[in-house]
Amino acid sequence: MIGIVLVSHSEALANAAMDLALQMVHGTQPPIRIAAGAAGGFGTDATAIASAIDDLATTDGVLVITDLGSAILSASLALEIRASTHQVVISDGPFVEATTAAVVGAAAGSSLADITAEASNALSAKKTQTLTAPHASVGNDTAPGSPAASAEERLINPMGLHARPASLLVQTAGEFSADVELTNTTAGRGPVNASSVIGLLSLAASRNDRIRIDANGPDASQAVNAVKQLVLQGFGELS
Amino acid sequence: MPETLTIDAIQQWLNRFASEITTQADWLTELDSAIGDADHGTNMVRGTAAVVAKLDDGSTSTVQELLKAVGMTLVSTVGGASGSLYGTFFLEMGRNSPSSVQLDASELENALRAGVNGVIARGHAAVGDKTMIDALEPAVTVLSRSLADGRQLHGSIAAAAAAATTGRDSTEPLVARKGRASYLGDRSAGHIDPGAASATILVAALAASVGEGIAR
Numbered sequence: 439m440i441g442i443v444l445v446s447h448s449e450a451l452a453n454a455a456m457d458l459a460l461q462m463v464h465g466t467q468p469p470i471r472i473a474a475g476a477a478g479g480f481g482t483d484a485t486a487i488a489s490a491i492d493d494l495a496t497t498d499g500v501l502v503i504t505d506l507g508s509a510i511l512s513a514s515l516a517l518e519i520r521a522s523t524h525q526v527v528i529s530d531g532p533f534v535e536a537t538t539a540a541v542v543g544a545a546a547g548s549s550l551a552d553i554t555a556e557a558s559n560a561l562s563a564k565k566t567q568t569l570t571a572p573h574a575s576v577g578n579d580t581a582p583g584s585p586a587a588s589a590e591e592r593l594i595n596p597m598g599l600h601a602r603p604a605s606l607l608v609q610t611a612g613e614f615s616a617d618v619e620l621t622n623t624t625a626g627r628g629p630v631n632a633s634s635v636i637g638l639l640s641l642a643a644s645r646n647d648r649i650r651i652d653a654n655g656p657d658a659s660q661a662v663n664a665v666k667q668l669v670l671q672g673f674g675e676l677s
Numbered sequence: 678m679p680e681t682l683t684i685d686a687i688q689q690w691l692n693r694f695a696s697e698i699t700t701q702a703d704w705l706t707e708l709d710s711a712i713g714d715a716d717h718g719t720n721m722v723r724g725t726a727a728v729v730a731k732l733d734d735g736s737t738s739t740v741q742e743l744l745k746a747v748g749m750t751l752v753s754t755v756g757g758a759s760g761s762l763y764g765t766f767f768l769e770m771g772r773n774s775p776s777s778v779q780l781d782a783s784e785l786e787n788a789l790r791a792g793v794n795g796v797i798a799r800g801h802a803a804v805g806d807k808t809m810i811d812a813l814e815p816a817v818t819v820l821s822r823s824l825a826d827g828r829q830l831h832g833s834i835a836a837a838a839a840a841a842t843t844g845r846d847s848t849e850p851l852v853a854r855k856g857r858a859s860y861l862g863d864r865s866a867g868h869i870d871p872g873a874a875s876a877t878i879l880v881a882a883l884a885a886s887v888g889e890g891i892a893r
Binding site: 486 | 714716720723749752753754755756757758760761762764765768799800855856857
C-alpha cells in the first residue's frame with residue numbers, strides 16, 4: 439500500500455482533510471503522516487516533511503499532497519534532505535480533492551502512478567459539475583466495444599453517487615480483474631472507469647438517475663453483479 | 678598573495694547577520710505586514726539566533742560542514758518559504774565549498790553563485806518577480822564582474838552589497854509574481870519586498886565581515 443504525507447500551513451486543516459477523506463475508507467486505512475505548521479504557527483517545515491516521508495519508508499511509495507505555495511517549496515527541499523530512498527511524488531492536485539482521491543486509491547491498493555494521476559485529475563469532478571452545458575463528459579479514454587457483461591439500474595439512495603458510495607464502488611470493482619465502466623445514461627455522462635472515485639463523481643449521478651454498468655474481462659458478469667447489488671441496496675444508505 | 682575568507686570570518690559574517698536581523702526585525706515585519714503575513718522579522722530572528730547557537734556549539738570544523746549546518750538550522754527554525762529558501766542558499770553554498778577552513782575569492786564567488794542558483798531553482802523566481810532574488814542576483818553578478826576586473830575581494834563584496842541594496846529598492850514599485858504576495862496582485866506594488874530586504878542585510882553583513890576578516 440502506498441503512503442500519504444499531507445503538507446499544510448495549518449495542522450487543523452490537514453487533520454480535517456485527513457478525517458474527511460478517511461470517512462470514505464471502509465477497510466484498512468492507508469498510512470498517512472501530517473507535516474503541518476512551523477514553529478508553532480502557520481507555515482511549512484521541510485525537515486518535518488522529510489521525517490514524515492522517512493517514517494513511511496516501508497510503504498510502496500509516498501504521495502505528498504500540499505496546500506499553498508511554500509508547501510510545494512518545502513516539500514521539494516524535503517526530497518533532497520530526507521534520509522530514505524523510496525519513491526516519492528509531490529502531487530499537483532488540489533489539497534482536499536487530491537487527499538480524498540489518494541486516500542481512497544491507496545486503500546483500494548492502487549499503484550503510486552495511478553494515485554498520482556487520480557490526485558492530479560482531482561478537480562475534474564468539480565469542473566464537470568459546475569459546467570452549465572449538459573452532456574459534459576470526462577475521463578472517457580476507453581475504446582468502444584461490446585462489453586462482456588452489462589446491467590442498467592436506477593440509483594435509489596437519497597444522495598446519489600456522492601463520495602462515500604463512489605469510494606465503496608471503487609473498492610468493490612477493484613476486487614475483480616474485469617475492467618468496469620459506469621455511464622450516467624439519464625444525464626448522458628460517461629462512461630468512466632470504476633477504478634476512479636474522481637471519475638465516478640464526474641458522472642454527477644443523482645437519485646433516480648439510471649446508471650449503466652459495463653464490464654470486460656474474465657469475471658465480467660460477477661463484477662457487474664457485485665456493482666449492481668451495491669446500487670440496488672442503495673450503497674447501504676437506505677436505513 | 679590571494680585574499681582568503683577564514684572560517685572565523687564566515688562565522689563572524691553569520692553572527693553579524695543575526696545581530697543586524699535582530700536590529701531590523703521590526704522593519705522586516707512591517708514590510709511583511711504590507712504584502713504578507715507579518716512574520717518575516719520574527720521568523721528570521723528565531724532562525725538566525727538558532728544559527729548563532731549552532732555555530733557556538735563548535736560541531737563544525739570545515740567551511741563545507743559549517744555552511745551545511747547553517748542551512749539545515751535555518752530550514753528547521755525559520756519555517757515557511759523563507760526557511761526553505763535561506764536553507765537552500767546555505768546548503769548549496771556548502772555543497773559547493775571545499776572541505777577546508779577557508780575560502781579564497783573564487784571559491785567564495787562559486788559558493789555564492791551556487792547558493793543563489795539554488796534559490797532560483799527552488800522558488801522558480803527570476804529578477805523582477807519581487808523576491809529575494811532581486812537583491813541576490815545582482816549582488817553575485819557584480820561580485821563576479823568586479824573580481825574578473827581584478828579588484829580585491831573586500832572591494833568587490835562592498836560593490837555586491839551596494840548592488841543588493843539597489844536591487845532591494847527596485848522591488849518597491851513591482852507587482853509580486855511569486856509567493857503569497859502574488860495573491861494581492863497590483864496591491865503588492867508600493868512596498869519593498871521583505872525577502873529582498875533580509876537578503877540585502879545578508880550581503881551587507883558579508884561585506885562588513887570581509888572588510889575585517891580577510892587573511893592576507
